[in-house]
Amino acid sequence: MNLIIPMAGKGKRMRPHTLHTPKPLIPVGGKPIVQRLVEDIAAMCDEPIHEIGFIIGDFGDEVEQELIAIAERLGAKGKIYYQDVALGTGHAIYCAEPSLDGPVIVAFADTLFRADFKINASQGGMIWVKQIEDPSQFGVVKVNSTEVITDFVEKPKDFVSDLAIIGIYFFGDGAHLRKELKYLMDNNVVKGGEYQLTDALENMKQQGVEFRPGTVDHWMDCGNKDATVETNRMILEFEKDLDQVSPEATVTNSTLIQPVLIAEGAVIENSVVGPHVSVGSNTILKNARVSNSIVRESSRIENAVVDNSLIGSHAVVSKHAMDLSLGDFSTLID
Numbered sequence: 001m002n003l004i005i006p007m008a009g010k011g012k013r014m015r016p017h018t019l020h021t022p023k024p025l026i027p028v029g030g031k032p033i034v035q036r037l038v039e040d041i042a043a044m045c046d047e048p049i050h051e052i053g054f055i056i057g058d059f060g061d062e063v064e065q066e067l068i069a070i071a072e073r074l075g076a077k078g079k080i081y082y083q084d085v086a087l088g089t090g091h092a093i094y095c096a097e098p099s100l101d102g103p104v105i106v107a108f109a110d111t112l113f114r115a116d117f118k119i120n121a122s123q124g125g126m127i128w129v130k131q132i133e134d135p136s137q138f139g140v141v142k143v144n145s146t147e148v149i150t151d152f153v154e155k156p157k158d159f160v161s162d163l164a165i166i167g168i169y170f171f172g173d174g175a176h177l178r179k180e181l182k183y184l185m186d187n188n189v190v191k192g193g194e195y196q197l198t199d200a201l202e203n204m205k206q207q208g209v210e211f212r213p214g215t216v217d218h219w220m221d222c223g224n225k226d227a228t229v230e231t232n233r234m235i236l237e238f239e240k241d242l243d244q245v246s247p248e249a250t251v252t253n254s255t256l257i258q259p260v261l262i263a264e265g266a267v268i269e270n271s272v273v274g275p276h277v278s279v280g281s282n283t284i285l286k287n288a289r290v291s292n293s294i295v296r297e298s299s300r301i302e303n304a305v306v307d308n309s310l311i312g313s314h315a316v317v318s319k320h321a322m323d324l325s326l327g328d329f330s331t332l333i334d
Contacts, residue, residue, distance in 0.1 A: 001049050001121055002099045002174060003041060003076070005034060006092040007109035008057040008083035013224045016327030017312055022059050024109035025066065026228065027296065029235035030244065030261045030278055033222050034109045035070045036235075041105055041168070042074050045119050053079045053099040055092055088194025094181040104174030106197075108167035112231060114218040114238065119170055125204070125211040128168035130219040138164035139198065141213060149211040152198045166219050169197075173209075180204055225310045225325040232294050233276040236261060254285075263297070280313065296328070 011018030017026055024034035031039075034054075042049050052071040056063070064080050071078030081096045093106055103121040119126065127149060129141060140161040142151040153160050171177045180200035183189070189199055205211060220231040236244075240259035245251070248264035256262070257274030265282040272289045273279065279290075280297030289305040296313040305320045312328035319334045326332055 001045055001047050001103045001105065001119075002051045002053065002101065003038060003049050004053045004055065004093060004096045004099055004104060004106045005038070005109050006055040006083070006089070006095075006106070007034060008055050008086070008092060008095075009110075010057070014222075014228070016325070016330070017225070017310060020312075020328040022056070022063060023222065025063065026222070027278065027280065028112070028222065028228060028232045028294065029239065030263060030280075032066075032070070033112065034067070036112055037107055037109060038070060038074060040113065041107060044115065044117065045105075045121070047103075047121050049074060049076045049105075051077045051079060051099055053081055053096040055081045055083050055095045057083065086194075088190070089197040090181050090184050090195035090200055093197060094178070094185065094195075097178055097182075100174040100178035100181075102174055104171045104177065106169045106171070110222045111167045112220040112222065112235070113166060113168070113216040114220075115214065115216040117214055119214075122172065123170075123212070124172045124209045126170040126214045127201075127211050128166045128216055129163040129213045130166050130216050131162050132164050132219075133162070135159070135162050135164050140164050141211075143213060147212055149205070149213060152201055154198065163213055163215070164219075166216065169201075170214075176204060176207075176209070226308075229292060229294060229308055229310055232278055233292060236276050236278065249279075257291075 007024045011023030014023050025032045054067045068078035083092050083095045139154045141149045141163050142161045144150050180203045184195045184199055220234055221227040222231055236259040244261040246262055246264040249262045249266040251268045254268045254271045260274040261278040263281040266279045267284045269286045271285045276292045277290050278294045282298045283295050284300045286302040288301045291307045293306055293309040295311045298313055299311050299315040301317045304317050307322050309321060309324035311326050314329045315326050316331040319332050
């Protein structure tokens with residue numbers, strides 16, 4: 001089983017946080033988004049993941065080594081592929097053409113999920129979906145009475161289905177997907193100037209591949225600051241039975257309102273932290289009240305009240321701040 005992670009986007013909706021850190025490496029619940037994604041997918045597979053292909057832009061050697069390490073911690077080989085020009089979802093996946101072989105999972109790196117089904121490598125294909133109330137802003141699938149997908153519909157104006165595609169796909173035959181993506185590019189089959197994965201899916205369906213929906217229980221978006229803070233809240237709730245206060249953190253004369261995650265080296269003094277707060281390594285909170293927020297590593301919050309916020313690494317806050325989105329190496333003071 002191979003896993004393909006397209007993640008070359010610039011993360012414009014997450015600026016300023018993506019100016020120094022690619023969006024999939026922003027931590028939620030103490031782990032980078034992409035690490036959580038690959039761990040959750042690996043737990044669903046009935047066979048080991050042999051190779052993880054990360055499709056990236058010019059992110060630099062340090063990021064590439066971090067991605068390789070994420071793969072190796074799962075016992076997989078990490079491979080780096082590059083998408084230099086954004087030409088659509090189909091093109092992004094084809095950038096990892098050497099890894100499109102055998103059973104393959106494709107997972108776009110701004111989505112996390114919770115589900116209780118397993119992936120059987122012998123099946124034809126599966127598309128992860130979530131049943132939602134308003135599907136008009138998403139691609140959806142229609143299914144027949146035997147739970148086989150019959151249609152892919154992009155952002156339907158009129159109701160056709162409430163099963164929204166969340167951006168994760170399983171293919172029993174990666175070589176078949178590779179062939180159909182190549183066909184799109186060889187024949188310049190584009191929509192809106194881009195090569196679309198759904199066109200390849202439709203061609204595979206017409207050739208007899210049966211895609212079935214895999215319905216997830218929870219779909220967590222990390223597309224912007226508010227969504228990422230909300231995803232952090234949900235993950236801390238899912239993991240609230242775990243002790244996530246590092247023994248290497250220092251907590252003095254402070255109250256922790258669970259669930260919280262306090263990383264190693266953090267220092268918390270005369271503060272109230274929580275609920276739903278992730279504090280990164282070596283971050284200092286003094287005389288602070290922090291709730292519903294992510295505070296990344298090596299930052300400092302002092303004499304401040306912070307809520308519903310995402311604070312970057314090496315940042316300083318000494319001012320009351322609600323709904324704050326502060327990038328790395330930034331300062332907010334009175």
